[in-house]
Amino acid sequence: MSAGPERGGDRAPALGWVRRRLGAGRAGPIRPGQLSAWFATPAILLGLAFTLGPMIVVAVFSLMAQPTTGTGVEMRFSTKAYEHFFMQESFTGESRFDPRYLRVFAVSAALALGVTVLCVALAFPIAVWMSTRTPRAQNMLLLAVTIPFWTNLLVRTYAWMLILAESGPANSFLAFLGVEPTQMLYTWQAAFVGLVYTFLPFAILPIYSAVAGFDFALAEAAYDLGAGKLAVLRKVIWPAASGGVVSAVALCLVPAFGSYVQPVLLGGGRLVMVGSLIASQFGEARNWPFGAALSVIILVLTLLGALALMRWTKRSAQKVTLAV
Amino acid sequence: MNGAATIPKAPLEAAPVPRPPTKAEQRHLRLDHFPGLWLVSLVCLAFLYIPMLIVVAYSFNSGRQALIWQGFSLTWYQRVFSDASIVSATKVSLQVAVIATVASTAMAVLYVLAMNRLGRWGSAAAMALLAAPIVVPEVIMGVATLAFIRLIGLNPGFWPLVFAHTCFCFPFALMNIRARHGTLDPALFESAADLGASEATMVRRISLPLLMPGIVSGALLAFVVSMDDFMISNFLASAGSTTLPIYIFGLIRKGVSPSVNVVATLLLLLAVGVTTATTFLSRQRGAAAGRRPT
Numbered sequence: 001m002s003a004g005p006e007r008g009g010d011r012a013p014a015l016g017w018v019r020r021r022l023g024a025g026r027a028g029p030i031r032p033g034q035l036s037a038w039f040a041t042p043a044i045l046l047g048l049a050f051t052l053g054p055m056i057v058v059a060v061f062s063l064m065a066q067p068t069t070g071t072g073v074e075m076r077f078s079t080k081a082y083e084h085f086f087m088q089e090s091f092t093g094e095s096r097f098d099p100r101y102l103r104v105f106a107v108s109a110a111l112a113l114g115v116t117v118l119c120v121a122l123a124f125p126i127a128v129w130m131s132t133r134t135p136r137a138q139n140m141l142l143l144a145v146t147i148p149f150w151t152n153l154l155v156r157t158y159a160w161m162l163i164l165a166e167s168g169p170a171n172s173f174l175a176f177l178g179v180e181p182t183q184m185l186y187t188w189q190a191a192f193v194g195l196v197y198t199f200l201p202f203a204i205l206p207i208y209s210a211v212a213g214f215d216f217a218l219a220e221a222a223y224d225l226g227a228g229k230l231a232v233l234r235k236v237i238w239p240a241a242s243g244g245v246v247s248a249v250a251l252c253l254v255p256a257f258g259s260y261v262q263p264v265l266l267g268g269g270r271l272v273m274v275g276s277l278i279a280s281q282f283g284e285a286r287n288w289p290f291g292a293a294l295s296v297i298i299l300v301l302t303l304l305g306a307l308a309l310m311r312w313t314k315r316s317a318q319k320v321t322l323a324v
Numbered sequence: 325m326n327g328a329a330t331i332p333k334a335p336l337e338a339a340p341v342p343r344p345p346t347k348a349e350q351r352h353l354r355l356d357h358f359p360g361l362w363l364v365s366l367v368c369l370a371f372l373y374i375p376m377l378i379v380v381a382y383s384f385n386s387g388r389q390a391l392i393w394q395g396f397s398l399t400w401y402q403r404v405f406s407d408a409s410i411v412s413a414t415k416v417s418l419q420v421a422v423i424a425t426v427a428s429t430a431m432a433v434l435y436v437l438a439m440n441r442l443g444r445w446g447s448a449a450a451m452a453l454l455a456a457p458i459v460v461p462e463v464i465m466g467v468a469t470l471a472f473i474r475l476i477g478l479n480p481g482f483w484p485l486v487f488a489h490t491c492f493c494f495p496f497a498l499m500n501i502r503a504r505h506g507t508l509d510p511a512l513f514e515s516a517a518d519l520g521a522s523e524a525t526m527v528r529r530i531s532l533p534l535l536m537p538g539i540v541s542g543a544l545l546a547f548v549v550s551m552d553d554f555m556i557s558n559f560l561a562s563a564g565s566t567t568l569p570i571y572i573f574g575l576i577r578k579g580v581s582p583s584v585n586v587v588a589t590l591l592l593l594l595a596v597g598v599t600t601a602t603t604f605l606s607r608q609r610g611a612a613a614g615r616r617p618t
Contacts (some may be wrong), residue, residue, distance in 0.1 A: 033526035040450065042387040043431040043494060047453040048489035054468030055460075057475050122368050143371075143603050145369060148372045150545070151595040152552040154572050155588040161376035162382065162580050165389050169378060191349035229358055250459070258461020260555055265576060267443065276464040277425035282467045282559065292471065295464045302459065 009309070016071070055299065063294035071286050076211040080161060101277070101294075108273040111188070111263075112256035115195040116203075119252050123203035127238060130204075131211045141204035142208070149201040157265050159187060160194045164266070186268025199255070203248040210244025211237065250309060254302055274298065358465040376592055383585040388579040406584045413571035420482070420557075420567060421550035424489035425497075431490075432497040433535065436505045437527060455493040462555035465492065470559040481562040488556055493546035500606060502547065504538025505531075522549045541602035552591075 062081050064073035088098035130141045148156065163170050164184040171181040184190055214237060222232045238245075260275035266274075274294065281291025383401070387394030404410055435454075439447050457465055465488075473484045508531070516526050531541075554569035561570055568587070575584050 008510050028465070032517040033523065033531055034440050035434065035438040035523065035527060037441040037446075039434040040442060043454060044450055045446060046431065046487075046491055047450070047456075050469065050472070050487055051453060051456050052466075054465070054472040055456075057472045058468040080610050114495070122364065125358075125361045125364045126368055128358065129365040131355065132361075136381050139607070143373070144369060144597060146603065147596055147599045148376070150548050150552075150599050152569065152588075152591045154552075154554055154569055154576065155379070155591050156376070158572075158576050158580070158584060158588055159379045161377055162379060162390065162575060162585075165391060165580055167527065168580075197371070198366065199376065223407065233358060255461055260463045261573075265573075278463050278467060279559075282470060289473065291467055295467060298461065298464060302461075306459070310593040320562070 022251045026176040034241045037134055041161035044090060056301075058292045058295050062289055064289050066287055066289050069287060071282075073288050073292075078289070081287075084287075085293060085297070088320065104272050104274060106276050107271075108257050108275075109272065111192060111195065112253055112259075112315040115192065115199055115256045116249055119199050119203035120195055120207070120248050122200060123207050123248060124238070126204050127207035129239065130208050131214060134212075138212070139282055145201050145204050145208070153198065153261055154265075157194050157261050160190065160197060160266055164190050166194075185266065186270070188271045191263045191267035191271055193271075193303070194266040195256050195259060197250065198259075200263060202251045202255075206247035206251065207241055207244040210241045211246075214240050243313075246309065246312065249292050250305070254305070306313070345475040362463050379585055380589050380592065382582075383589040385582060385585070388582065390582045390585060399512075400582045400586045401476060404590075405585050407583065409566075409571060410568070410583070410587065411568050413568045416482075416565050417568040418459060418549055420485050420489055420565075421547050423549045424493050424550045425543050426496045427486075429539060429548050430502050432542060433532075433539060435498065436501050436535070437531060439502075441453045454498065455495045458495050462553075466550050466556040466559040469556060473560065479562065480565075482558050482565045484560045485557055485565060485567070487551065488560055489550045491551050492553070492556065496549045497542040497546040500542040500602065501538040503606070504535050508534055537605040541605040544598045548595060551594065 007048075017171060021128055061073050063074045063077055063079065065078035067074040083095070085101050086097060087095040089095045106296075113235055133141060162168055165171075166181070166183070166185070168185075170184055174181050199209070203252075218236055218240075219232050220235045227235065258275050258278075259273065260279055263271050263273040278291050278294050281287045281294065286292075350442055378401050382393075384394055384396050384398065385518060386397035435450075439450070442450060468486050469484070470480065473480065478484055512530055512534075513526055516530060522528070552569060553567075554573055557567050558570055558573070561567060572584060575581055
């Protein structure tokens, strides 16, 4: 509780009771030049309606029954959607364990994990290298990394469709080397490359912002104590960057796990990831409750991850941001 | 040269002069030099840029095949600009993006000006709510918004698109405005208050002018995010409100094509322009703020 005198007698009208309930003080004294808390309500209402609202609806829909005809849900409680995730009902009506969808989750998780590990492994040396350039060069490099970040996802994915196409540059290059051209597009490897390509800037930016302010006097101290270059990287710079690394992991792992565009366009029909599975439930498969159940499972996993992240942030006193 | 009579030479001259370190050794001695990092970095930068440059190069191809080079021409640019479906999809995208940008930026400005009054818990909860669209996988945001729209009795179409875009553009608009707000000097407001300025006057005469670079770059980023979105729009658009990314996705699902090369190049140009502009804006010092923005 804040013991200090509070300036500006007008408390936030909407959230005053929350504060009293939680006994939380203000972060600091209210500065003049602030609008009343009411002015934050349009944004909060929008968030409540179009972020929280849809999440709640999805959670509710996942517990509804699938209508016999048409799309949508039947307003009747049912846990069928969740059973459908593990079980398959045969024509005779008996259900048995069915690992099909679990396998889709495993494939997505493995691919997302691989992409994240590779992205962070590449991003760390790049971030350290960037941070050791002159300020002018750093700004240029930062711009160079940010441009792909803001480039249309379809454009970035399309570039790889072009390169990996049957008569594309990659196969021409192989032919030039005297290697048999192979089918490269529509394989899981193509989707993997596309995902790494998309998420590399997501990994570089947070790690760079963590390393950018690094005080190389610490490295000097380590050298004086007899550490080698590698030891300095591993034991001095890596811990300083770990907040950025955790942000990078969060920013790569979750979106890669739920990705749709890259697996569909580069992986082709044989690679089914969670994203396309969910999309198809709301499309051709017309099983909204099951699609909603899959979404809820991912949302819960994401939420647990976020909570773990918060705990880690608190314990390690590292700054972790999800905004880039 | 021996004997007690000779004056001993200065020790500096007597000691063998050390060989000056070579350039490579000098570099190695620098505290912030790590061998090999530059190679990894340059390879990765090439990895990021070469695919896009290939698309740009092929967009100037004159042939009907996307991948067989038949000479330089602007034919496909001409065709894209006169392609009715691409033009109308671009129009829809622009309309949605402009409304969503204005709405989300305006809300972000109001939010930033009021957020310190929400209290610690209030603003933490509000941030978690408002930043959620960045973290939640897009496909889930898409299907969830579709389910929500259907439940409240709307059909997919233009306005659901606008609402959803405003919502997911908001955190991107907010980022830069909030960063800029953090650099404002509290002394400015204190002296204004001492001189009897009302809160409204301070907002109008101090906050808004100083926040302007952040507001412009936030709006630009919101615009790009809206123009780029495929996944969420795909669930919310109807036949009459096909946006540009939805149309492109339909095209490239069938394979590579010369007109997509052109559209991709134009979208890349948009990203380069906006990123350069926002970088420039965020580096501009606020004349009165005096502090370097973080």
